[in-house]
Amino acid sequence: MGFPGTWMTESESVVYRVVPKCACSTIGQIMYYSDHGEFFDGDIHDAVDGLHKWAREDSQPLIRANVQAHKSYAFTCVRNPYTRILSSFFDKICGIQRNGKRYRGKLVPLLVQKYGVEVGGDDGKDEFDQIQSFRRFLLFARDTIRWKRPMDPDIHWSAMSGHVSTFIVNGGRYDRIFWTEAFNEGMQHVLDSIETPHTVDLASIPRFNESEGHGPKRAHPVEDYFDDLSMHLVYEIYKRDFDLFKYDVDNPANKMPTGEIDLDEVHAKLGD
Template sequence: MPFPGTWMTESRSVVYRVVPKCACSTIGQIMYYTDHGRYFDGDIHDAQDGIHKWAIEESKPLLERAVTEREIYAFTAVRNPYSRILSSFFDKIAGIQRNGKRYRGNLVPMLTKRYGVEVEGDFDQIKSFRRFLLFVRDTIRFHKPMDPDIHWSACSGHVSTMIRNGGRYNHIFPTEQFADGMKHVLGQIETAHEIDVDTMPRFNESADHGPRQAHPIEDYFDDLSNFIMLDIYRRDFNLFKYAKEPNRNPPAKEIDLDEVHAKLAK
């Protein structure tokens, strides 16, 4: 059974399902620190030892057993769809990646040619973002001109893979309440090294990749943009209890784990 995006500490204290653009760099570094007493030197996504990942062949049987036997505490984190899609745009489309190149090579030139997305110089952020959102809609609804990228495919899709293959989450928390959520997880497991979530650094590898957001979040979403958001991320809004209007707020209600498992198991 496949468990993409699943990580586990070497000590097997906790299992985590990575959801892109949902504090995954910081969460991964916390997991690494609790085992080794230090942070990974570099982007935790590049680590090939010191942590188990589904992408590492020898980790797969360990992860499959950990997830399906449900004896190890499992969690994940989600994010407000509005702030998540804006983060994807500024990082992956408007930004330059760690290797000094544009994300996915010819993606931005294609967006410029086919959707009129401009990201050079002092570009119109609102106009380009709304055109990017049309492209996101096309990838999610029609899988054209490409399949949806992991950074803007729905959180619920990422979360569901573990559930559909026999796993169960002990906790799902919103990144808007990161400290409380992570403290809850750490309070449920035994770790070799304690970590202070309040004072630790945040490992946002994408923070300086692109231009700064120049406008309030609500300015990026007109009626059409909001209609598209509610259409393509409807399950995220409903399952994770986010308000259906542009904001960066945490969920309006507590996430219901039983509901998440029941609806994502289908």
């Protein structure tokens, strides 16, 4: 029984289930700051101390004991599936990563060869048809999720409900799930619900968008990337995300949720 993707402050003030592409860098830095009074120098995903992470073997017994006994406030954060998959495309597929290389080595050449995706040349700076390439990437994402071909789905575009569910299935319970689109309100609610060694003034916290600048800028409004077929594919892939986290599947231009998240419904539907 495990809790992959789960982070916890060293003071055990709060537990967080990471959902990729949903403000996780900013949330991790806020957690780090709340314990240490300073931010981690670098990408919080690279931190190997100062924050308990399930990926650290020495953290696992502490996280397991805390989560199973629900000792601390537990939360996660979600995002509109349309903007999340679009962000994954520009960051992970078109962008050059922190190490100066393409994401996952052979992934981009595979997409270019088998799906006809363009990514803006070797450095991602050339002009290319973003809409056409994104829609071709969407077919690839659907193939990885539906059939695990030509590879297993990547954490950055696999469904949020899948990430959220592992925490529940293995014995955890969320106290709050909030939206990236209402970040300050949601994060403030979490901070108001916990005691931290250092006070966090959310208004003065910078946004740690580690993917920013990796890839080309989005040249069109969100809705331009999604025609009828694309919207159908997105709903096929992310139906549970739209339903559980209350996003508008019929209008890619509306990134805001259309209702409140029902925590009991989330636990019931993702807990089996």
